[in-house]
Amino acid sequence: SVIGTIEHKIETNINTIALQPLLKIGLFDNSFLHLGLSVRFLTSTSFEQRETLIEPKDLTFENGSKIRMNYGGKIPKVTSSLAGAVGGINYEFPISKHKDWFISPEVFLEYNFNNIIPDEKWTALTYRMALAVNYRKALEVIERFEQYEKIDTVKIQLPQIASRKFVIGEPKLLYDSVKVKNVLTIKENYFRTDTLYLPPEYLMTASLKITALEDNGNEVQSPEIKVEEFLYNKMQPILNYVFFDSNSYELPKRYKILNKEEAKNFTLNKAFTKEELGFYHNILNIIGYKLNQNKDAKITLIGHNNNIGAEKNNLTLSQNRAQKVKDYLTSVWEIQPDRIKVVAHNLPETPSNSRAIEGQEENRRVEIYSDNFRITSSLIARDTLLETTFYDKDDTKMRRLNFGGFRIYTNVSSEKEINSWQVALVQGRDTLKVFKGTGPVPMYHDWTIKNNKFVGEILSKPINVVLTASDVSGNQVNVRESPKVEVKTIAVKRQNRETDTKRDSYSMMLFEFASAKFTEENKDFPNIIRRLLKPDTKVQVIGYSDSFGNDNFNLRLSEQRAQAVAKAINHPNTISKGVGETILLYSNDTPEGRFYCRTVDIITETPVHW
Structure with missing residues (x-):
């Protein structure tokens, strides 16, 4: 035997007809990516096989030739079709004046999913390089016109002028064009710089300061105002x-x-x-x-x-x-x-x-x-009570005062004469009070709350004081300030688990005219009240009167009525007093107002633990 070199060679020929739907994607100018699927139908196949003795060159096969096993024919058992994916890129070079003819080098790669012979592991990977000539009708150019405007204003102060002067600058037009595919955009840019000549500036300032008033008109410079919400039942006769x-x-x-x-x-x-x-x-x-x-x-x-x-x-x-x-x-x-x-x-x-x-x-x-x-x-109203406490921080004894309103100090400074001014007290969408006028702004304005019953309700919501003023040159200043009020609601006290107090008020008209004796129909009423009280309840009985008659008589009568009710209630934590007509609960201009002033109020405070 002789060691030699033999070449085994098999050549196949497969002819197909392909169907390839492709998606053409533009990458940049005239450059495209192609992606799609491929289905190839096999029309004919053939193969040729042979062995060739390469070394040693002076020997032959047993048949006396350097070639043996030389035969061919149709490839057996091939599939009828091949399915696959195809992708490629190309670039189009325009070769005509109107850019409708192109020469395009392209490269494609195709991979088939199934085998050429079903029972054999034989797939095909095909690549194709080509130079194509393409025709594509040129797109009609679409023109778009866009306008841009930019106007600047330069401010210049001139000491020699007394009022503002506005000068319109010289306009400039610049054109630019951008073409994307078949869309030509023409841009018109309008530029102008105007000049506003101003007289010398001067400073216009304003400030607010808010103090409080007692119900007698005395001013409190350093007020401490608190509004607290309590559970409240009111019995109204x-x-x-x-x-x-x-x-x-x-x-x-x-x-x-x-x-x-x-x-x-x-x-x-x-x-x-x-x-x-x-x-x-x-x-x-x-x-x-x-x-x-x-x-x-x-x-x-x-x-x-x-x-x-x-x-x-x-x-x-x-x-x-x-x-x-x-x-x-x-x-x-x-x-x-x-x-x-x-x-x-x-x-x-x-x-x-x-x-x-x-x-x-x-x-x-x-x-x-x-x-x-x-x-x-009597009517019983179950509600909440807003109680206002008012102190002077400068008072070392911290005596409780009766709130009467706010004093609003205003200060407006301007080199020009003040034309008009306004001071508005605003609460949400409501305007509580407006002071306004022309000329110099007064030093202060007093806003008084005449009905003490609604003080807590008013102060429980934020109040804004707004000062607006303008001078003869049209300059304007606007400042605002809010009085400081501490508000504590039931919800806050519950959240903090604070010890609270339930307030109840029982108003009674129990007496004969000018007498401290109970009327027959009301003589058992104090007993009813006593049954509602708890051992730790604090009770205050206050007697009132109308303004009809002698002041001293009314005061003594109100004291006697308060003492009579306190005695009938018979609760250990009870105090009583009469105020006569020094405090009128209601206006005495009507008969009912006077009758409702001839009353006794029983005010109770019972601790509540949340």
Whole structure:
């Protein structure tokens, strides 16, 4: 045997027809990426095989030739089609004037997923390099026109001018064009620099300072104001009288008159309004509502006159006054007429002093009585109370003061004459007060809160004081400041688990006229209050009076009434005092205002632990 070198060679020929859907993606100008799939259908196949003796050159195969096993033919068992993926890139060089003919070198690579012979591991990886000539109709050029404007203003101060002067600069136009594919964008740029000549600047300043006022007008320079929210129940007595104007049986306009539809939607909570004595002016609606809630109850209306002048012995007028109340209750509240009895008298059984005009006003009334105590019983409002505490930080004894309002100091400085000014107190969207004028701004303005009942409600929300002023040259200054008020709500106290206090107020009109003796129908009322108190409850009884009569007598009477109530309550933590007419709870311009001032308030404080 001889060691030699033999070359084994197999040549195949596979002819196909290919279907290749491609996605053409532009990379940059005239450069494209092609991605897609390929399906090839085999049309014909062939192969040729042989072995050639290379070394040694002086020998041959047993057949006397250097070539043996030389045969060929059709490749057996081939698949009918090949599926694969194809990708490639090309670049197009324009070769015509209108850029519609291109010469394009391209490179493609194709990989087939299935075997050429199904049972054999034989796949095909094909690459193709070509130089193509392409025709593509040139796109129509689309022109777009864009305008850009830039205007600057240069400010220059000139000492020789007294007012502003504006000079428009010379405009400049610059054009630029950018072409992307078949879109030609032409840009017009407009430039201009204007000049604003200004007179010399001067400083216009303003400042605010806010202090507090006591209810007597004294100023507190360093106030400490706190508003605290408490749980609060208020028992409000119902004055079962309806008062009339002289020689008239028409209901005065201050009483709240409803229509039938409004009466259907009325509730006792709606009787409590911000209007002074608003609950009392709903007296007829309260009675109508309670009569509808207590179907078996009946009432008696006793009409009275003051028995003076045109009203002397005028029982017809008394009758008409009572009938007017009945008509309202039957027509609006739809109370059955047989549940309402009408009686006419001259003076009331317990009249006020007829020698005084105030007493005559109080005797012109209709009294309402019922066989069911619920009809004229007190109203109870369950709500929260906002209590205001006010101190002077400079007072070493830190005595509690009565808050009366704010003093607002204003200072506006300008080299020019002040034209107009305004000081506004704003709370949210509401304007509480506005001071305004022309010329010099006053040194301060006083904003007083006349109704102490709403002080806590007003101070519990932020108040902004806004000062605006302008001078004769049109310059303007605007500053704002807010008074410092510390607000502590029930929610905050609950969150912090603070020890709190529940406040309750029971107002009572228990006494005969000019007497410290309880009326028969109210003599058991203090016992009811006593049962509501806890051992650690603190009780304060305050007696009041109206301004009618002698000051000293009213003070002594209010003290006696407060002491009588405190004695009847009989609670160990009780203090009482009378203030007479030094504190008027309500305006004394109306009979009801005076009646509601002849009262005793029982104020209780009970600890609450959250």
